[in-house]
Amino acid sequence: MHELGITQSVVDAVLDAVDEPRISLLRMEIGRLSGVVPDSVRFCFDLVVEGTALEGALLEIVEPAGQARCRSCGAPFEVEHPIVLCRCGSADVEVLSGRELRIKAVEVR
C-alpha cells in the first residue's frame, strides 16, 4: 500500500511549510490516472496526522478526470483508468491531465 508513504510525504510537507499549532483543512488534488486511491489516502491520513497540527483537520480530495489525445488518430478523449488506450486501438497516447498529485490548499484557524 504505497498510499501510506505518499500520505506521510504530503503531511510532512505541510507540517514543514505551515508553522501553525492547528491546521483545519487540507485540500489535495489526486488525478484519476495517478494510480493513487483517494480512500486509502483518507484512511492513512487519520493515522499519520495523530499528534500533529493536522490532527482533526478536514481532508478534502478533488479527483480531476484524465484527458488524453491519441497520437495516431488525433482524437481527444477522457480516460478513467491508468491504462490508456484510444478507441482506434492505439496506445500511442499523450496524457494531458489526470496524473496530478498535489496540495491545493491549507487552511489554518
Ligand SMILES: [Zn+2]
Ligand atoms: Zn486513436
